[in-house]
Amino acid sequence: MVYDYDGKYKRSLRNEQYCDRFAVVNDSLAVCCTNEPTVGPRIFLSSLKNGKKLKDLLPERKVDSHNLMVNIGLFARVERSKDRIVLCSATSDTIFALNTQTCELEPRYVQQPLNAELSEDAVKTVPYLQFETDKYASILISDIPFPPFRYLINKENGTILRTRLADRNNQEFVMDFGTNKDNVIMDLYTTKELKEQLEDNKLSGELKTIVETMKEDDNPLLVLTTLQ
Numbered sequence: 001m002v003y004d005y006d007g008k009y010k011r012s013l014r015n016e017q018y019c020d021r022f023a024v025v026n027d028s029l030a031v032c033c034t035n036e037p038t039v040g041p042r043i044f045l046s047s048l049k050n051g052k053k054l055k056d057l058l059p060e061r062k063v064d065s066h067n068l069m070v071n072i073g074l075f076a077r078v079e080r081s082k083d084r085i086v087l088c089s090a091t092s093d094t095i096f097a098l099n100t101q102t103c104e105l106e107p108r109y110v111q112q113p114l115n116a117e118l119s120e121d122a123v124k125t126v127p128y129l130q131f132e133t134d135k136y137a138s139i140l141i142s143d144i145p146f147p148p149f150r151y152l153i154n155k156e157n158g159t160i161l162r163t164r165l166a167d168r169n170n171q172e173f174v175m176d177f178g179t180n181k182d183n184v185i186m187d188l189y190t191t192k193e194l195k196e197q198l199e200d201n202k203l204s205g206e207l208k209t210i211v212e213t214m215k216e217d218d219n220p221l222l223v224l225t226t227l228q
Contacts, residue, residue: 015046017053022046023078023085031057031098033078033087042089043096045103057105058089058096079178081132084108088126095127095139109139109153131178131185136227138165138176138185148173167223169207170197176225183227190220
């Protein structure tokens with residue numbers, strides 16, 4: 001469904017092929033991503049004019065695993081990065097980028113070698129792009145139990161580190177997300193979480209001063225961090 005910026009309904013269309021995530025490529029085209037292992041392609045192009053499927057980009061892969069959706073059900077992502085749209089999808093061990101000029105799907109970050117011989121039930125984790133800056137890419141491999149680290153990739157020299165990003169102000173590790181600023185990431189803290197950390201004497205510096213004046217019903221706090 002399409003609305004204008006004043007909230008007025010304009011039009012709607014129905015995709016002929018199921019998807020649960022999509023990103024607009026241009027005025028007539030969308031790239032669609034299927035997070036659930038249902039029948040049909042995992043990533044495909046769709047018309048914004050009539051909802052018709054135009055081209056399969058990542059074919060269906062049948063995976064028979066009871067743990068699959070528990071493991072990756074929440075980790076498909078569609079994100080725009082300059083002239084690329086970054087996607088990861090169920091049953092795939094690769095993060096892809098759609099070139100918005102050529103509409104070709106390019107492997108971006110690979111968990112397993114592309115030529116690896118894997119059983120139909122082999123992929124139980126999916127790489128998830130936490131953030132990507134000019135210098136770094138942070139890749140989370142979701143697993144059971146949830147891993148205490150993510151892979152931080154230095155895009156300049158290819159170095160890969162297993163790391164956790166820590167907040168020096170509250171002695172906690174953060175779940176980070178990208179922004180539209182170079183090498184700047186964002187984290188969100190709810191008021192309830194901050195008040196609990198204040199009571200446990202985990203806060204320090206400017207963050208502690210801010211939380212001491214916050215009310216219980218205040219909005220969450222957004223923290224921007226610059227990566228050096």
